[in-house]
C-alpha cells in the first residue's frame with residue numbers, strides 16, 4: 001500500500017478518535033500486505049480496546065469509511081451546536097427576566113425611599129424658610145432656589161422610576177401606559193408621537209404587555225437618536241389573536257452599512273424580546289423614506 005494512502009487513513013484515525021495517539025501501526029506487513037489492512041486504533045476509553053479492521057482496501061472502501069466518519073463527526077457537531085444555541089437562548093431569556101426584576105426593584109427603591117426622603121427635605125426647607133425673617137432677603141431667595149431644585153430632583157426621580165418600571169402598566173393597562181410614555185417622550189425630546197391603540201388589551205398577558213412597552217421605548221429612543229424627525233407614529237392593533245405593534249418615522253432610514261456590523265443593542269434586544277414571547281420582528285427601512293419597526297405577537 002502506498003504511504004500516501006496510509007497517512008490519509010492515519011489522519012482519519014486521529015480525527016475519528018479525537019486522539020493524537022490513535023495509532024496506525026508502522027508494521028511492514030501492514031504496509032505490504034496485498035490482502036488487506038490491519039488498522040489498530042486506541043479509542044478514548046479507560047479500558048484499552050483494540051479495534052481491528054480487516055478489510056480488503058480498495059479506494060471505494062476507504063471512501064465509505066471516510067464518509068461514515070465524516071457523517072458521524074458532522075452529526076456530533078450539529079448536536080453540539082444545537083445544544084449551545086439552546087443554552088444561549090435560555091441565558092438571554094434569564095438575562096431579560098433578571099433585568100426586568102432589577103428594574104422593578106430599583107423603581108420601587110426610588111419611589112418608596114429616595115422620593116420620600118426628597119419630599120421630607122422639601123417640607124423641611126419650607127419650614128426653615130418660614131423662620132427666616134423678611135429682612136434677610138438673600139437667605140430667603142437662596143432657600144427658594146434650593147426648594148425649586150428639590151422639586152426638579154423629585155420630578156427626575158419620578159420619571160426615572162416610571163421609566164424603569166411603569167406601574168401604570170400594572171394598574172391602568174397597556175394602552176394607558178403607552179399613552180403616558182408617548183406624552184413623556186414628547187416632553188423630553190420634543191418629538192410628537194401619534195398613538196393609535198385599537199382593540200381591547202385587558203387580557204394581554206403581563207410578559208407580552210411588558211415586551212410591547214419595552215419595544216416601543218426602544219424604537220422611540222432610536223427615532224430620537226437616529227431619525228431626527230419632529231413626529232413619529234405608534235400603532236397597536238389587536239386582531240385575530242395577534243398583537244401588531246408598529247413604530248414608524250419618516251427620517252433618513254437605516255444606513256445599509258449598519259446591518260453588516262450592528263454596534264448597538266437596541267434592535268438586538270427587540271429581536272430577543274419578541275422571540276421570547278413567540279413573536280416575529282421585522283424592520284422596514286428605505287433611504288430617505290423612514291423606518292418602521294414591526295412586531296407581531298400571538299396574544
Ligand SMILES: Nc1ncnc2c1ncn2[C@@H]1O[C@H](COP(=O)(O)OP(=O)(O)OP(=O)(O)O)[C@@H](O)[C@H]1O
Nearest residue numbers: 222223226227251253254258264265266267268291
Ligand atoms: N429609526 C431609525 N432611523 C435611522 N436609523 C436607525 C433607526 N433605528 C435604528 N437605526 C440604525 O440602526 C442602528 C442599530 O440600532 P440599535 O438600536 O440596535 O443601536 P443604537 O441605537 O445605535 O445603540 P443602543 O440602542 O444600544 O443605544 C443604529 O445605530 C442606527 O444607525
Ligand SMILES: [Mg+2]
Nearest residue numbers: 222264266267
Ligand atoms: Mg438604539
